[in-house]
Amino acid sequence: EDKVVQSPLSLVVHEGDTVTLNCSYEVTNFRSLLWYKQEKKAPTFLFMLTSSGIEKKSGRLSSILDKKELFSILNITATQTGDSAIYLCAVDYGGSQGNLIFGKGTKLSVKP
Amino acid sequence: NAGVMQNPRHLVRRRGQEARLRCSPMKGHSHVYWYRQLPEEGLKFMVYLQKENIIDESGMPKERFSAEFPKEGPSILRIQQVVRGDSAAYFCASSPGTGFAGELFFGEGSRLTVL
Numbered sequence: 447e448d449k450v451v452q453s454p455l456s457l458v459v460h461e462g463d464t465v466t467l468n469c470s471y472e473v474t475n476f477r478s479l480l481w482y483k484q485e486k487k488a489p490t491f492l493f494m495l496t497s498s499g500i501e502k503k504s505g506r507l508s509s510i511l512d513k514k515e516l517f518s519i520l521n522i523t524a525t526q527t528g529d530s531a532i533y534l535c536a537v538d539y540g541g542s543q544g545n546l547i548f549g550k551g552t553k554l555s556v557k558p
Numbered sequence: 559n560a561g562v563m564q565n566p567r568h569l570v571r572r573r574g575q576e577a578r579l580r581c582s583p584m585k586g587h588s589h590v591y592w593y594r595q596l597p598e599e600g601l602k603f604m605v606y607l608q609k610e611n612i613i614d615e616s617g618m619p620k621e622r623f624s625a626e627f628p629k630e631g632p633s634i635l636r637i638q639q640v641v642r643g644d645s646a647a648y649f650c651a652s653s654p655g656t657g658f659a660g661e662l663f664f665g666e667g668s669r670l671t672v673l
Contacts, residue, residue, distance in 0.1 A: 450600070478660050480660065482664075487666045488561070488562065488649075488663075488664040488665055488666045488667070489601075489649070490664070491661045491662070494659070494660045534600070534601070538660060541603075541614070541616070542606050542613055542616075543589070543606065543653070543658055544589065544603075544606050544651065544653060544658075544662055545591075545603045545614060545616070545617070546601075546603060546662070547600075547603075548593075548600035548601040548602070549600050550599060
């Protein structure tokens, strides 16, 4: 069965810390892996990864994919309270367009 | 605001009633997707629609659930004879008709509570 597993499920850090969120997957026909940030509103897109070893970076956030070991990590450096959110990992497994398998998310809380 | 618009944001129904959730895609988008998020669970794909066509409904429960995206107006997710297990957040997402690059644009969700 296709699945996406995120760890940890929750994490509490202090401002300024660096965090690493993990996403592993088992799917039949991998096309891409996506990261989203979900606050109390709509999930917002962060990154899409298709190739191994190529880091995607946006400000203090970065992500990389390992297609051999079937996982991705999302790094956040110098965390701020505004980074508090649920981070979702999703995989395009080769179904119809937009049919993604999501993990349960990692709830990140950044304390001042 | 040209984002994906969902309404109502919150809906309370009693068991056996009908729930209708609406979604207007982002301006210029013609593809709509519905996802359901149960408590403590990840987002689960339900259905993918284009204007007047259901492309993939593999994630829709076989009974009581239906979806449409008419030529004019918003996409509608309809749940008949709701049960407590239907209580969830229902998210709509949209994407462009051409040049899909993998990114889905999500609405803020409709939270259904069944009493």
